[in-house]
Amino acid sequence: MSESTYRIQGETGEWEVVIGLEVHAQVTSNAKLFSGAATAFGAEPNSQVSLIDAAMPGMLPTPNQECIRQAVRTGMAIGAVINKWSRFDRKNYFYADLPQGYQISQLFHPLVGEGQIEISLDDKDPEANVKTIGIERIHVEQDAGKLMHDQHPTRSYVDLNRAGVALMEIVSKPDMRSPQEAGAYLSKLRAILRYVGSCDGNMDQGSMRADVNVSVRKPGAEFGTRTETKNVNSVRFVMQTVEIEARRQVEVLEAGGKIVQETRLFDPDKGETRSMRSKEDAHDYRYFPDPDLLPLELDDAFLEECRASLPELPDAKRRRYEQALGLSAYNAATLTADADTARWFEALLAEGARIQKKGEQEVARASANWLLSDLYGALNRLNKDLDTSPVSPEQGAELLALAADGTLSGPLAKQVFEIMLETGDAAGKIVEERGLKQTSDTGAIEAVIAEILAKNPGQLEQYRGGKEALFGFFVGQTMKAMAGKANPAVVNELLKKALAG
Amino acid sequence: MTEITxxxxxxxxxxxRAGTFSAREVADAFIVKVSKAKALNAFxxxxxxxxxxxxxxxxxxLARGEALKPLAGxxxxxxxxxxxxxxxxxxxSHMLEGFKPVYESTVSQKLWDAGAGMLGKLNLDQFAMGSSNETSYFGNVISPWRRGGGDNAPLAPGGSSGGSSAAISARLVPGATGTDTGGxxxxxxxxxxxxxxxxTYGRCSRWGVVAFASSLDQAGPMARDVKxxxxxLENMVGFDPKDSTSLNLPVPKWEELLxxxxxxxxxxxxKEYRLDGTPEEILKLWDQGxxxxxxxxxxxxxxxxxxxKYALPTxxxxxxxEASSNLARYDGVRYGLRELADGQNLQEMYAATRAAGFGPEVQRRILIGTYVLSAGFYDAYFTQASKVRTLIAxxxxxxxxxxxxxxxxxAPSAAFALGEKSADPLAMYLNDVFTVPASLAGLPAMSVPAGLDSAGLPLGLQIIGKPLDEQGVLGAGLAIxxxxxxxxxxxQWW
Incomplete structure (x- = not known):
């Protein structure tokens, strides 16, 4: 564990930044937290609203077990205390996007207690600079609807599709000390949520967003007064918010001012945070236990099922990739940073081992290198990602197998891969149809070499006179003459012999 | 011959069932009675x-020879x-005037499924808040009872289920649903x-019942006798997955085992129910019971x-x-009343809508509820009351x-005259003194008529049972x- 050295240089000296994040993560579930309504993103306004979501008279909430299960699994994934007894509270306030006039949340008795997340602050070596960030709690609550201000010149419209959707509020301790740490924490949290499958982590669709609590202090001093910047919706914006808000606070303090505990908004276009409301205007939410809902009591069988259903998590997977598969620390970290990447890699690995009849550890390095350089390079170029990749893991494994058994040379493999990207055809089919097979036929190679030597007497003389650097020239000529299909090792060997005379 | 009604x-x-009269004759008879009883304002x-x-x-x-449903006819x-x-x-309420739900409450659906028919929607205290039916936006129900000796002062039918009680005692309906939050x-x-x-709290689903105080609200039947x-009741209760507080228990055979x-x-x-100031007649009736x-x-x-003694304040x-929160949904946004003058903003719409849509008693309770939940008062009021509630249970x-x-x-008195207590909310609240404790504890409780006071007005006795012992409560009620x-x-004067 390391101490952050991130400091803001003010006129009165260095300032330390203290950061805590409250992350709202939409629970992956077909139905809302307390109603059966659907939760798909991007549906027509008010097409996913039940009588309960619209708070019609006499309607009652009933908890959706799947939402509870996902929150519990998330808690388990961060090593947190799962509270077998928790309770829902009402947070009362009036707003047009809140049909009940209260949000059902958990203030007094959250579902998940303390846990922690390890963040890595060194890209090259994930174990070199690791910091543990404490999680205070996770509770589940309802999302609100959305006001639409652009539908009518003088009126606002309300879309209740999101109203009642289940959110997990994941509250960190004030353990972060730099924008980098805040960014690493949010990225890691998102990775864990995606591994667990409890949230899709799509910040651009609003299914994950962060309230950023920032304060500054002289290193080692007491915590300063914090501000809370609401609904920041990307990792980059969270890092910017921390930096901008911390600098603002330092300026205020150094000018002799005081930080007001308040809610702020981040404006990415202007690169500033703005006051939304101060503590004085803060709502009195009148929290009290929701009398429509019984306390949530979880039994051991339920908890056991939650635990058993957890997948291998990113840190464990990364270590296994390094230790059991022999991957470099960097590759292991890159492949496991995201659940989708790891899933793709493991499919590639499994298929490769199967068709090559080898252990996974034997095909792991080549698979990792190909995925991270060749495939990622191509996808970047094509503006695609793994989800939309024109080449499947099975097709990738076939290509790698053809390279491994000598059917394809390195350059040939690259050529075949390009054709795969264009056509979507399988590597074997391309090799077959286009005759791209590598040859180790010594007779054919020897004939070509003899021809090359005959055509280039000057170079041959120089080589034999001691200019051995010309070896590469002869290799190039030979390969070119054979359209790249000659086995390079065989070419090298035969050339050496022929050149030696 | 006895009239059908x-x-x-x-x-x-x-x-x-026996074919003594048809269901149609029954319905017709009651429909006529209802139509002629406008003076009671029960519907x-x-x-x-x-x-x-x-x-x-x-x-x-019946004509097809099929078995009839439990409440057919x-x-x-x-x-x-x-x-x-x-x-x-x-x-x-004015707030919901004209509101026609697209759904049916679980309890009413069960009654229709059992073959019962509906003569109408019965008047009540607004949002079930009141003990006299004087808080209804649609005017108070007038009790069919009158004091003897030529005193024609209109009397309260009690509340909040005052339309139900008046309609049953006036023979406009043979039975009705009520709801009971504190009596x-x-x-x-x-x-x-x-x-x-x-x-018992949780026997009847609350789904589709306009909420007053969720942890106390419980539907129940009202009728002329215990049976x-x-x-x-047998046709109102039962587990409802749509109400988290509904009890998942089979429906007892209360009638058969009565x-x-x-x-x-x-x-x-x-002994604590022997309150100072309770009329002698009521104490005598209790002794009689x-x-x-x-x-x-x-x-x-x-x-x-x-x-x-702490039950009423609790x-x-x-x-x-609970009411202050439950009634927050009546905001003019989605259904019901909306008061929005040109140029007004959302806050102004809320204020105007709720000022016009809620009567004074409802507003009073929303204000009390908001106050006792507010920061700085929560522990002194709500937390303390929750603890006392546990002690009462x-x-x-x-x-x-x-x-x-x-x-x-x-109740600590017979029916009072309309207007007699409506100016003094505390005097009105005291009417619930004997009924509120069982509500706070979620226990089954019933009232049966036991006699008349000196003015010729009915007095009731209450039986309170253990959780789920409706059978015992009904049995003691029947004995009385x-x-x-x-x-x-x-x-009949109406």
Whole structure:
């Protein structure tokens, strides 16, 4: 564990930044937290609203077990205390996007207690600079609807599709000390949520967003007064918010001012945070236990099922990739940073081992290198990602197998891969149809070499006179003459012999 | 010959089954009665077509030789707190005037599924807040009862289920639904000389019932006698997955097992219910009740419920607190009343809508509830009240180690005149003093008519049971009913 050295240089000296994040993560579930309504993103306004979501008279909430299960699994994934007894509270306030006039949340008795997340602050070596960030709690609550201000010149419209959707509020301790740490924490949290499958982590669709609590202090001093910047919706914006808000606070303090505990908004276009409301205007939410809902009591069988259903998590997977598969620390970290990447890699690995009849550890390095350089390079170029990749893991494994058994040379493999990207055809089919097979036929190679030597007497003389650097020239000529299909090792060997005379 | 409308639920059901009269004749008879009783203002909406359709279904089933449903041929009144699909549901408020739900409450649906028909939606105190029916936006219900001796002052039918109690005692309906949050079934039953039972909290689904105080609200039947209550109750209760607080238990056979034999039963008399200032007549009636249950074979023991005196203040913290939150949804945004003048913003719309849509008593309770939940007062009021509520429930648990049932008066007075208490909310709240403790503890409790006071007005006795012991409550109620021989009925003046 390391101490952050991130400091803001003010006129009165260095300032330390203290950061805590409250992350709202939409629970992956077909139905809302307390109603059966659907939760798909991007549906027509008010097409996913039940009588309960619209708070019609006499309607009652009933908890959706799947939402509870996902929150519990998330808690388990961060090593947190799962509270077998928790309770829902009402947070009362009036707003047009809140049909009940209260949000059902958990203030007094959250579902998940303390846990922690390890963040890595060194890209090259994930174990070199690791910091543990404490999680205070996770509770589940309802999302609100959305006001639409652009539908009518003088009126606002309300879309209740999101109203009642289940959110997990994941509250960190004030353990972060730099924008980098805040960014690493949010990225890691998102990775864990995606591994667990409890949230899709799509910040651009609003299914994950962060309230950023920032304060500054002289290193080692007491915590300063914090501000809370609401609904920041990307990792980059969270890092910017921390930096901008911390600098603002330092300026205020150094000018002799005081930080007001308040809610702020981040404006990415202007690169500033703005006051939304101060503590004085803060709502009195009148929290009290929701009398429509019984306390949530979880039994051991339920908890056991939650635990058993957890997948291998990113840190464990990364270590296994390094230790059991022999991957470099960097590759292991890159492949496991995201659940989708790891899933793709493991499919590639499994298929490769199967068709090559080898252990996974034997095909792991080549698979990792190909995925991270060749495939990622191509996808970047094509503006695609793994989800939309024109080449499947099975097709990738076939290509790698053809390279491994000598059917394809390195350059040939690259050529075949390009054709795969264009056509979507399988590597074997391309090799077959286009005759791209590598040859180790010594007779054919020897004939070509003899021809090359005959055509280039000057170079041959120089080589034999001691200019051995010309070896590469002869290799190039030979390969070119054979359209790249000659086995390079065989070419090298035969050339050496022929050149030696 | 007895008029059809003098018959109760059981007699109507049995008469239709036996072919003594048709369901149509029954429906017609009650529809006429309802239409001629406008002076009582018991109904907000009349729905003769609903009652006739149910009657037709019953008569057709009988003609086909099919087995009749449990309530086939029985038309009832529906308190206008239950959402009824396509039929205006107002909670007696301006806020919901004209509101027609697209859904049917679980309890009313069960009654229709059992073959009952609806004569109309019954008036009540606005959002079920009140003990006299004077807070209804649609005008107060007038009790069919009058004091003797030429005193024609209009009397309160009790509340909040005052439309139900008035309609039953005036023979406009043989039975009706009520809801009880702090006594809203039992007190109006006592005021009008009928029976009513609030079952154990969780027996009746609250789904589709306009919420007042969620942890206390419980539906129940009101009818002219105990057996009719048992029959109706059987067709109202049952597990509902749409209500998280619904009890997942089979429906007991209360009617079949109904017995007024109290041999082997111990009945507790809580000494704290002997309040100073309780009229002598009520104390005398209570003593009479004790004698009756002894006569039915019960052993009577004195018990103590030491926290009784805190029940009323506790109730008037918890119920308004929950109500202040439950009624937040009436904001003018999605349904119901909207008051929005040109150029007004959202906050102004809220204020104008809620000022116009809620009557003074509802506003008072929202303000009380908001206050007791607010920062700085929460612990002193709401937390403290929640603790006291637990103590009150423990009082009952302790008492029930010594006895099976409790016997008390239902209300501290007979029906009062309209206007007599409406200026003094505290005097009005005191009317709930005997009914509120059982509500706070979620216990089954019923009121049965036991006698008349010197002015000729009905008085009721209350039986409180252990959780889920509706059978015991109904049995003791029947024992009293059999001995009280209560046959008094209001003389028709309307």
């Amino acid at each position: 003098d018959l109760g639920v059981a007699a109507l059901r049995d008469g239709v 907000i909406v009349e729905t003769p077509e609903h009652a006739l359709a149910a009657a037709a279904a019953a008569d057709e089933a 029985v038309p009832i009144g529906m308190k206008d707190l239950f959402a009824t699909k396509g039929v205006q549901t107002t909670a007696a 809203s079934i039992r007190q109006p039953a006592a005021f009008t000389g009928i029976s009513g039972i609030k079952p 009719d209550c048992a029959i109706l 017995s007024g034999d109290l041999k082997g039963k111990k009945i507790g008399i809580p 004790i004698a009756w249950v002894k006569d039915a074979g019960a052993e009577v023991v004195e018990v103590s419920l030491p926290h009784t 109730y008037y913290i918890i119920a308004p607190a 423990q009082d009952f648990e302790n008492a029930f180690t010594l006895c099976d049932l409790l016997l008390t008066p239902t 009913e059999q001995r009280a021989g209560f046959t008094a009925r209001p003389e």
